[in-house]
Structure formats: structure tokens, C-alpha cells
Amino acid sequence: MILDNCKIVDLPRVTDPRGNLTFVEAGRHIPFEIKRVYYLYDVPGGAERGGHAHKALHQLIIAMSGSFDIHLDDGFSKKTVHMNRSYYGLYVCPMIWREIDNFSSGAVCMVLASAYYDEDDYYRNYASFREDIGKEPAHENSVS
Numbered sequence: 001m002i003l004d005n006c007k008i009v010d011l012p013r014v015t016d017p018r019g020n021l022t023f024v025e026a027g028r029h030i031p032f033e034i035k036r037v038y039y040l041y042d043v044p045g046g047a048e049r050g051g052h053a054h055k056a057l058h059q060l061i062i063a064m065s066g067s068f069d070i071h072l073d074d075g076f077s078k079k080t081v082h083m084n085r086s087y088y089g090l091y092v093c094p095m096i097w098r099e100i101d102n103f104s105s106g107a108v109c110m111v112l113a114s115a116y117y118d119e120d121d122y123y124r125n126y127a128s129f130r131e132d133i134g135k136e137p138a139h140e141n142s143v144s
């Protein structure tokens with residue numbers, strides 16, 4: 001099941017009385033090279049983001065501040081992950097429909113992505129995504 005590849009990555013924590021530090025190394029903590037970083041912030045209460053799937057993009061989603069819920073769907077099964085720690089990342093492999101909601105006030109959602117922005121990589125329509133499930137080759141990516 002593709003959804004099983006989507007896992008929480010427990011990132012390294014360097015705790016320090018001066019403040020804690022966390023880092024992410026491509027290829028070590030996540031199974032892809034990072035080509036792009038983007039973040040959602042100033043999200044108004046009740047707003048939803050996402051509502052799409054990617055054909056080939058790999059992502060790691062981190063709650064840099066505050067909290068939110070990520071709903072994942074591989075076309076067959078679904079799961080929801082509550083993100084509220086900046087040392088946890090959620091790895092999302094290709095061909096996963098995702099929706100993000102329940103943002104707390106001041107939440108910042110940072111995403112590390114394996115490729116530059118490309119609108120052609122998106123499924124913006126759930127029915128088209130669902131139709132293409134099964135046509136895709138099996139994904140062998142997993143969190144190391």
C-alpha cells in the first residue's frame with residue numbers, strides 16, 4: 001500500500017539550554033535530494049490547504065511552529081497525522097492526495113520538496129487522481 005510509505009521521520013534533536021536545534025540531511029533522513037523549500041504561514045482560522053496530489057514529487061512536511069492536521073489518501077485508504085513538533089517531519093511520497101487543515105494561530109508549515117515547482121506534476125482533480133492510481137508503477141520509496 002502506497003500510504004504505508006508515508007511516515008513520520010523523527011529528526012535529530014540537539015538539545016541545548018540556549019535553545020534546541022534540528023537538522024535534515026537529504027538522502028539520510030529523507031529518501032530524496034532537496035530542490036525546493038516552501039512554507040505556509042499567516043493561515044487564517046478555518047482555512048484548508050493542499051487538496052491535490054503529485055505525480056512524482058517527494059516531500060517532507062514539518063510544523064515549524066504551531067500545529068495542523070495532514071489528511072493523506074492513496075486512493076484506497078486514508079490517514080490523518082497531527083503535526084505539532086518541529087523535530088517531526090511527515091514524508092509524503094508521490095501519488096498521495098493530501099489536505100491540510102486545523103491550522104493553529106501562528107502555524108508555519110514548511111515543506112522540503114524533491115523538485116522545482118511544476119504545475120504539470122499536480123493532480124488538482126480527485127477523480128483524475130483516482131483514475132490514474134494503478135496505472136502508476138509501484139513505488140519503492142520508503143523512509144530510511
Ligand code: TYD
Pocket residue numbers: 036038040048049050051052116117
Ligand atoms: P498550491 O501548491 O496549490 O498550494 P497549497 O496546496 O498549499 O494550497 O500552490 C498555491 C499557488 O502557489 C499556486 O498558484 C502555485 C504557487 N506555487 C509556486 O509558485 N511555487 C511553489 O513552490 C508552490 C508550492 C506553489
